[in-house]
Amino acid sequence: MTEVSLSNPPSPPANPAGTLEIRNISKAFPNVQALSDVSLDIRPGEILAFVGENGAGKSTLLKIINGDYQPDIGTLTIDGQRLTFSNPHAAHAAGIRVIYQEPEIIPGVDVAENIRVGEMPKRFGLISRRKLNEEVERSLAEYGFTDVLPIHLLGDQLSSAQRQIVEIMRAIKSGIRVLALDEPTSSLTDDEVERLFTLVRRLRDEGVAIIYVSHRIKEILRLCDRVAILRDGRLVAVKPAAGLNDAEIMRLMVGRELSAVLKRQRAGTEQEVLRVEGLNSNWHSNISFHINAGEVVGFAGLVGAGRSELAKVIFGELPKSGGRILLGGRNVNIRRPDDAIAKGIGFAPEDRKREGLILMRSVLENASMAIMRQISRFHFVRRGMERSIATEYIEKLQVRTPSLDQEVGKLSGGNQQKVVLARWLAARPKVLILDEPTRGIDVGAKAEIYGLIDDLANQGLGIMFISSELPEILGLSDRIYVLQNGHITGELSATEASEEAVLALAMADHLIAAGSESQIKTKDSAT
Amino acid sequence: MSNELTPESITKSTELPKAPAKRPGFFQRMINGIGANNLSLIFAIIVLVLLVTVVSSWFGLEGGNKFFSWQNLWNSLAQAIVIVGLLAIGETVVIIAGALDISIGSIASIGSVVAASVLVGAGIVGGTHLLPTGSVFLALLAGIIAGMIAGSINGGIVTVLNVNPIIATLGTLAAFAGFAFLLAPDGKPIGVVTQPAFTWLAQGRFLTSVAIPALGGTKWTGIPILTIILIIVAIIVHIIMTYTDFGRAIYAIGGNAVAARLAGINLTSVRVMMYMLSGAIAGLAGVLLTSRTTSGNPINGVGLELQAITAVFLGGAATAGGKGTIMGTFLAVILVGILNNGMNLLGFNTFVQKVALGFLLIAAVAISQWRQARAESARTRIANKG
Numbered sequence: 001m002t003e004v005s006l007s008n009p010p011s012p013p014a015n016p017a018g019t020l021e022i023r024n025i026s027k028a029f030p031n032v033q034a035l036s037d038v039s040l041d042i043r044p045g046e047i048l049a050f051v052g053e054n055g056a057g058k059s060t061l062l063k064i065i066n067g068d069y070q071p072d073i074g075t076l077t078i079d080g081q082r083l084t085f086s087n088p089h090a091a092h093a094a095g096i097r098v099i100y101q102e103p104e105i106i107p108g109v110d111v112a113e114n115i116r117v118g119e120m121p122k123r124f125g126l127i128s129r130r131k132l133n134e135e136v137e138r139s140l141a142e143y144g145f146t147d148v149l150p151i152h153l154l155g156d157q158l159s160s161a162q163r164q165i166v167e168i169m170r171a172i173k174s175g176i177r178v179l180a181l182d183e184p185t186s187s188l189t190d191d192e193v194e195r196l197f198t199l200v201r202r203l204r205d206e207g208v209a210i211i212y213v214s215h216r217i218k219e220i221l222r223l224c225d226r227v228a229i230l231r232d233g234r235l236v237a238v239k240p241a242a243g244l245n246d247a248e249i250m251r252l253m254v255g256r257e258l259s260a261v262l263k264r265q266r267a268g269t270e271q272e273v274l275r276v277e278g279l280n281s282n283w284h285s286n287i288s289f290h291i292n293a294g295e296v297v298g299f300a301g302l303v304g305a306g307r308s309e310l311a312k313v314i315f316g317e318l319p320k321s322g323g324r325i326l327l328g329g330r331n332v333n334i335r336r337p338d339d340a341i342a343k344g345i346g347f348a349p350e351d352r353k354r355e356g357l358i359l360m361r362s363v364l365e366n367a368s369m370a371i372m373r374q375i376s377r378f379h380f381v382r383r384g385m386e387r388s389i390a391t392e393y394i395e396k397l398q399v400r401t402p403s404l405d406q407e408v409g410k411l412s413g414g415n416q417q418k419v420v421l422a423r424w425l426a427a428r429p430k431v432l433i434l435d436e437p438t439r440g441i442d443v444g445a446k447a448e449i450y451g452l453i454d455d456l457a458n459q460g461l462g463i464m465f466i467s468s469e470l471p472e473i474l475g476l477s478d479r480i481y482v483l484q485n486g487h488i489t490g491e492l493s494a495t496e497a498s499e500e501a502v503l504a505l506a507m508a509d510h511l512i513a514a515g516s517e518s519q520i521k522t523k524d525s526a527t
Numbered sequence: 528m529s530n531e532l533t534p535e536s537i538t539k540s541t542e543l544p545k546a547p548a549k550r551p552g553f554f555q556r557m558i559n560g561i562g563a564n565n566l567s568l569i570f571a572i573i574v575l576v577l578l579v580t581v582v583s584s585w586f587g588l589e590g591g592n593k594f595f596s597w598q599n600l601w602n603s604l605a606q607a608i609v610i611v612g613l614l615a616i617g618e619t620v621v622i623i624a625g626a627l628d629i630s631i632g633s634i635a636s637i638g639s640v641v642a643a644s645v646l647v648g649a650g651i652v653g654g655t656h657l658l659p660t661g662s663v664f665l666a667l668l669a670g671i672i673a674g675m676i677a678g679s680i681n682g683g684i685v686t687v688l689n690v691n692p693i694i695a696t697l698g699t700l701a702a703f704a705g706f707a708f709l710l711a712p713d714g715k716p717i718g719v720v721t722q723p724a725f726t727w728l729a730q731g732r733f734l735t736s737v738a739i740p741a742l743g744g745t746k747w748t749g750i751p752i753l754t755i756i757l758i759i760v761a762i763i764v765h766i767i768m769t770y771t772d773f774g775r776a777i778y779a780i781g782g783n784a785v786a787a788r789l790a791g792i793n794l795t796s797v798r799v800m801m802y803m804l805s806g807a808i809a810g811l812a813g814v815l816l817t818s819r820t821t822s823g824n825p826i827n828g829v830g831l832e833l834q835a836i837t838a839v840f841l842g843g844a845a846t847a848g849g850k851g852t853i854m855g856t857f858l859a860v861i862l863v864g865i866l867n868n869g870m871n872l873l874g875f876n877t878f879v880q881k882v883a884l885g886f887l888l889i890a891a892v893a894i895s896q897w898r899q900a901r902a903e904s905a906r907t908r909i910a911n912k913g
Contacts, residue, residue, distance in 0.1 A: 317789060341791040355789055358782035360849045360902070365775060369790035372772040379771045423790065 017079055018044040020065070020096070020178045020209055025074030027060055034060040035233045038074070042178060047200065047210040049220040049241070052230035053253055053470065058213050061230070062180055065211070066098035067091035078177065095177035098211075099184065103167035107156035112136040114155050115169045139173060143199060161192030168199060179203060180211035185219060197223055215302055215507060217246040229253055250503050266457055266478060269294045272329060273462035274345075274431045276314065279323030283309040284486040287323070291431060291462040296453060298477030299466040300502045305483040307466045308350050311433045314464075315340045315347045328430065341370055346424035348417075350435040350466075356420045359409030363401050364390050366408045366419050370427040393422035397452065414445025421452065432456065433464040438472060450476060470499045482506050564843035564898075568858040572865060579869030590872040596743025599868070601751055606729075608864035609753040610635070610812050610819075612857065614835035615842075616764050617808035619856040622839050623768070624801055625781035625848025626685065626692035631809040631835060633703030634677045635828030638813020640710045642670035643717035643823020646725055663725045667814050674810020675803045677703055682799030700832070707825035716824035719817060729753055729819035753815060760808065765853040767804075777801060781848025837884060838863050841891035845899055863887070 015021065020042040027035040035057045042048050050058045063069045065076065067085025076083040078094070085091045091098075106114055112132050113120070121131040133151060140146050149162055158166065164184050171179055181200070185193045200223065204210050214220055220227060221241055228238045229252040237252050275290040283306045291297045299307045312318040314325060316334040324331055327343055334340045340347070349355035357366050367390040368375065375385050390404055397418040401411055408419055417437060424432055434453070438446045453476055457463055467473045473480060480492045482505035490505040576594070583591040593599050614631045621628045646666040677699070684695040708714040719725055732749030739747040768774035776797045779787040788794050809828075816827040842859035844851025866887070870880050 315789070336793065337789050338791040338793050347789060349789055354783070355785050358779050358786055358849065360782045361778060365779070369775075369779060369787070369792070372775060372791075376772045379773060381770060381772055381775065383770075 015041050016043055016045070018177055018207065018209065019078070021075075021077045022061075022065075023075045023077070025061070025064060025071045025076075027064060027069060027071050033233050035064075035071070038230075038233075038235045040228055040235060040238065042209045042211060044177070044207045044209045045204055046225040047204050047212050047223055049224035049227045050211060050213045050230060051215075051217070051220060051227060051249060051253060056230040056253070057233040058230055059182070060233075062098050062182055062211070062213065065091070065096060065178070065180060067096075092171075092174060095175050096180075097171040097174075097176055097178070098180040098182065099164065099167045099171065100182045101184075103163045105155040105158060105163050105166060107154065109155050110152050111149055111155075111158070111162075111166060112151040114166050115139075115173065117170070136169075139169060143169075143172075143202065145169075145195075145199075148195060159192070161188045161196065164188075164196060165199070168203075172203070176203070176208055178209045178211070180213070182213045183215065184212075185214065185216065193219070217249050217507060220249075221246065247500075250500055253503070266294060266296070266454070269460070273327065274314075274464070275324075275326040275329075277324045277326070279310075279313065279320055279325070281309070281313045281318065281320045281322075283318070284313065287483075287486075287488055289481050289488060289491070291464055293430070293460045293462050294457050295478045296457045296463045296465050296476050298473040298480040298497075299464060299483060300468075300470065300473050300480055301483035301506050303468060304485075305506065306486040307483050308435050310483070311347060311349075311435050311464065311466060315345060315433065317347075341427060341429075344430035345433065346370070346427055346429035346431070347433040348420045348424055348435060348437055350439065352413075352416055352420050357408050357416060360407060362405045363394065363399070363408055363411070363419055364404040367393060367404075367422045367426060370423050389426050390422070393425050394419075396425070397422050398448065412441075412445075414441035414448075417441055417445070417449065421449070425456075429461070431462045431464065433466070435466045436468065437465075438467070438469065446472075470502060474499065474502070484508060565852070565855050565858055568842065568855060568862060572858065572862050575862060575865050575869065579865065579872065583869075583873050588873045590874055591869070593743060593872055594869065596745040597741065597747050598745035599743070599872070601748065601754070603871070604864055604868045605754040606751050606819075607868065608860050609751075609757045610816055611831060611834045611838065611863070612757045612860040613760055613808050613812040613815070614831055615838040615856050615860050616761055616853060617805035618832075618835045618839045619842065619844060619851055619853055620764065620768065620777055620801055621692075621805050622836075622844045622846075623781045623848060623851040624777045624798065625784065626798070626801070627696060627836070628678075628681060628802060628805045629693065629696040629832050629836075630677070630681060630699040630703050631805060631812075632828040632831040632833075633700050633707060634674045634806050634809035635813035635816060635831060636707035636825050637677055637703055637710065637828075638670035638674045638810035639817040639827040640707050640717065640813075640823040640825055641673040641810075642666040642814040642817045643719050644710065645669040646719050646722055646817075646823075647717055663722075663728070666725060666817075667728075667811070670814035670817075671807050671810045674806040674808070674813065676806070677810070678802040678804070678806020679799060681806065682802035685802065686795040686798050704825070704829070707828075711823065711825050714825060716822040718822045720821040726818050726821055727752070728756075728815060753819070756811075756815065760811070761853055761857050764804075764808075768853055773797065773800065778849060781845075781850070783849070833888070834863060834884060837888040837891060840888065840895050843898075844895065846892055846895055847899060850899075859891075 022038060022040045022042070025035055025038045026033070038057070038061060050061065052058050060069065064071050067088045067090050070084070070086070076085075083091075083094055083096075085094070085096075088098075106117065109117075115136050116132060120127040121135060122128060123131060136151050137146065140149055140151065145165055149165055153162070164181075168179070184196060188196065200210060200212070212220065212224055221244065224241045226238060227241050227244055227249065229236050229249065231253060269292050271293045272290050273293045277288050279287040287310060289297070299310070301307050309318055313320045314334070316336045316339050325334060326332065327345070332343050334343065334345075337347070353359060358369075364387065368381075368386045371389065372381065375382050375389065387404065394401065394404065399411075399415050399418045399422065401415060408416060411419065421437070437449055437453070441449070450472065453463060453465065457478075465473065465477060474497050477497070478494055480494075480497050480502060481488050482490045482492065482502055484506055489508050492501055492505075580591045580594045614635065618628055618631060643666070646662075681696055681699055684690050684699070685692050688695075690698075711717060729752070731752040733752055733755055735749035737747070737749075741747065768777065776787065776792045779790070779792055780794060780797060784794060812831075813828060817823045820827060838859040839851065839856050840846065841862060842851065842855035842857070844855070863884070866883065867880055870883065
C-alpha cells in the first residue's frame with residue numbers, strides 16, 4: 001500500500017492541532033477481517049470522504065470512531081491524547097459524533113427539545129420552555145436554518161433533511177470537533193442537499209474535521225477536500241479530491257482480481273420462464289426483463305435501488321400498479337405469495353431471520369412449508385413423506401443440523417440459509433428468486449451456495465439472483481440487469497460485464513436519470 | 528451502507544460443529560415425550576393437591592380431607608372445569624397464532640341463548656317454528672354454528688379491516704354480549720328444564736354401573752358426560768394442531784407471520800378459520816352452559832374469557848405466539864380447577880378466589896415471558912459460539 005504512505009505523512013507533528021489521528025486500526029469479526037491496519041488523519045477544517053464498496057469497511061471504521069465498536073489493535077488520538085471510547089457517549093463527550101443515515105429523533109417531541117435533549121435549560125428546577133426556544137432559535141438563526149426547521153414541529157413530522165439538521169445541531173451545541181456523516185444525502189431532495197452542503201462547508205470553515213461517507217461520487221468530488229478509498233477493510237489510497245475523477249475513484253474502489261471460485265460453464269436455453277413487461281409500482285417504473293430456463297440472471301444496484309422490492313412485487317408480496325408478468329409465456333395474475341408459489345416461483349428473501357424462517361420451529365417444519373399442499377391428504381400432513389422429502393434436500397444441501405427436529409434458530413447463519421433453500425428446492429419451482437443469498441454467512445458456506453446456484457441453473461431453473469456483492473454477481477450471472485432508483489439502467493451480457501461497467505450503471509444517477517426531474521436538476525447544479 | 532458487515536450478521540455466521548447423533552437416555556426421552564413444560568405443570572398439580580389435602584390441615588383449615596372423594600372429584604372438580612376448559616382449548620389455537628380472542632365469553636352466551644331458542648322454539652320469527660322443537664342435535668348444532676358465525680365476524684374484523692386482535696375482540700366482547708340479550712325474548716333467560724334429553728348433556732353419567740369402590744365416603748356415580756365431551760374436544764383439537772396443515776400454519780403464523788406468508792401460507796384464510804374454530808368451541812361451551820344451568824341465559828358466558836386465557840398462558844403458550852400445546856392448556860385447566868375447588872373446600876370465599884385467579888394470570892404470563900427470554904438468549908448463545 002505505497003499510496004498510503006505517500007499521501008499520508010507518517011510524522012504526526014505535521015498535523016494541525018485538533019487532528020483526529022487514526023493509527024493502525026484493525027478490527028476482526030468471526031471469519032471476517034473488517035479492517036486491517038488502517039491509518040488516517042482527519043484534519044480540522046477539511047472534509048474527508050470515505051468511499052468503498054459495500055463491505056469495504058466504511059461503516060466499521062465509523063463505528064469505531066463513534067465508540068460503537070472498539071478496535072482490536074490500533075489507536076485514536078487527538079492532540080497527542082489517546083482516545084478510548086467504551087460507548088458513543090464517551091465519543092460525544094470528546095467532541096466526536098457520527099450521524100447515521102437515520103438519525104435518532106424522538107417522535108412525539110418538538111424540534112427544540114429534540115436538539116437539546118438531555119440538557120434542557122432549567123429555571124427553578126423546572127424546564128424553561130421560553131429559554132429553550134430562545135436558545136434553539138438563536139442557534140438555528142446563526143446557521144441560517146430558521147426557515148427550514150420550525151422549532152415547534154414534532155419529531156415525526158420532520159423530513160429526512162430536517163432530521164439530519166436536528167442531529168447536526170445537537171452535535172454543534174455540544175462543542176463538536178469531528179463530525180462524520182454517513183450517506184447523508186441518500187434520501188434528500190436537491191434543495192435539501194444544497195442546504196446540507198452549505199452547513200457542512202460552514203462547519204469546516206469553523207475548524208471542524210468532517211468525514212463524509214457517500215456512494216455518490218459526483219457529490220464527493222464537489223464537496224470534499226480529500227478522498228480516502230477503502231477496499232476489503234484496507235485503506236488503498238488517500239488523495240486530494242482536486243486531482244481525482246469518478247473513473248479513477250471507481251478503479252481504486254474495485255481494483256481486484258475476480259474470485260476464481262466463480263466459473264461459469266452453462267448453456268443457457270432460449271426457453272423463457274419469466275418475463276416482466278413494463279412493470280410499475282410504488283418503487284419501480286417501467287421495469288422490463290426476462291429470464292430463460294437454465295440461466296442465472298443477476299440484479300445489481302446500490303442498496304435502495306429497488307431490487308428486493310422488485311422481487312417482492314413479482315412474488316405478490318408487494319402490490320404492482322401496472323405491467324405484466326408472464327410465466328412460460330403465459331400472462332399470470334399473482335395476488336399473494338401463495339399464488340406465486342402455485343405458479344412455480346420460489347423466493348428466498350434477503351432477511352432470512354425476519355422474512356425467511358420461523359426461528360422457533362423445527363428444521364423439518366421450515367423445510368416443508370412451501371409443499372404443505374402437495375404432501376397433505378384431506379389436510380392431514382403425510383409425515384413419512386414429509387420427512388423423506390426434507391431429509392433428501394437437507395442432505396443434498398449438507399445442512400449441518402443434529403436432527404430434523406432441531407429449532408432452526410439454533411443453527412448458524414449459513415445453515416439457516418440452506419434450510420430456506422431446501423424449502424424452495426422441495427417446491428420444485430421454475431423460477432427461483434434469491435435475494436442476497438450469501439449475506440452474513442461465512443466463506444465456506446458461500447462457496448457451497450454458489451455451487452448450488454450453478455447446479456440449479458444446469459438443471460433448468462431460471463434464477464433471479466439479487467446481490468450487492470459485485471464479484472459474486474459477475475461470477476455467477478449469465479446476464480446482469482442493473483437497477484438504479486427503481487429503473488433498469490442497463491443490461492450487460494457476461495462478456496460485457498465488469499465491476500466498472502456495473503458500478504457506472506448503478507451510480508449513473510446524475511447522468512442517465514430516466515426522466516426524473518430532480519435528478520436532472522442535480523446534474524445541472526453539479527456542473 | 529446497510530450492506531456492511533455488522534457483528535450481528537457476522538457472529539451468526541459461524542458454523543455449528545456437527546453434533547453426534549446420540550440417542551437420548553430413557554429419562555430424557557420420557558421428558559421429551561411429555562414435554563418439560565407439561566412436566567412442570569404436573570409437578571405443580573401435585574404440589575397444589577398436597578397443599579389442599581395435607582398442608583392445609585397443619586394450619587387448622589378443614590375440608591381438605593373431602594378432596595379425594597368421588598363426589599368432589601367428579602361432581603365438583605371435573606364438571607366445573609369443562610366450560611372454561613373448552614374455551615381455553617379454542618383460545619390456545621388463537622394464542623399460538625399470536626393473536627387473542629377476548630370475545631369467547633360473549634360467544635358462549637350467544638351459543639347458550641341460541642341453543643335454548645332452538646330447543647323450545649322461542650325467539651324464532653314471530654311465533655312460527657321454523658325448526659322442529661325439542662331436538663337436542665339441532666340445538667347443539669345451532670349453538671355451534673352461531674359461535675362459528677360470531678368467530679367469522681372476529682376473523683373478518685382482524686383480517687379484512689386489519690384491526691388489532693385485542694381491540695377487535697374487545698369490541699365484539701361487548702357487541703356479542705349485547706346481541707345475546709337481543710336474541711333472548713325481552714332479554715330474559717329461556718328455561719329448558721322441561722327438556723330432559725337436553726339437560727342429560729350436563730347431568731348424564733358414563734360408566735355408572737361399573738363396580739368401583741367408594742372413595743372418601745362417597746359412592747362411584749360414573750364419569751360426567753360433560754367431562755367426556757371436554758376430553759373428546761381436546762383430543763380433536765390436539766390432532767388438528769399436530770397433524771394437519773392448518774395446525775402447522777397456526778404455529779408458523781404465530782412464530783413469524785411475514786415468513787409464513789412468504790412461504791405460501793394464506794394468512795387471511797387461516798386466521799378467519801382459526802377464529803371460526805375458537806367461536807365454534809365457544810358456541811359448544813354455551814350450549815353446555817344452557818344444559819347445566821337449565822336455561823339459555825345471556826349472562827351465562829360473562830367473565831369466562833379471563834379464566835380461559837389464564838389457563839392458556841399457564842399451560843405454556845408464548846404471549847408472542849408460535850408456542851403452546853393443547854396438552855399444556857388441558858393440564859393448566861386442571862390446575863386452575865383444583866385451585867378453585869381447593870379454595871372452595873377450605874372455605875375461602877369467591878372474592879378471594881378472584882384475587883388469586885388474577886394474580887395467577889399475571890404469574891403465568893411472567894413465567895411465559897421469562898421462558899421466552901431464556902429461549903432467545905439460548906439461541907443467541909449457540910449462534911455466537913465459536
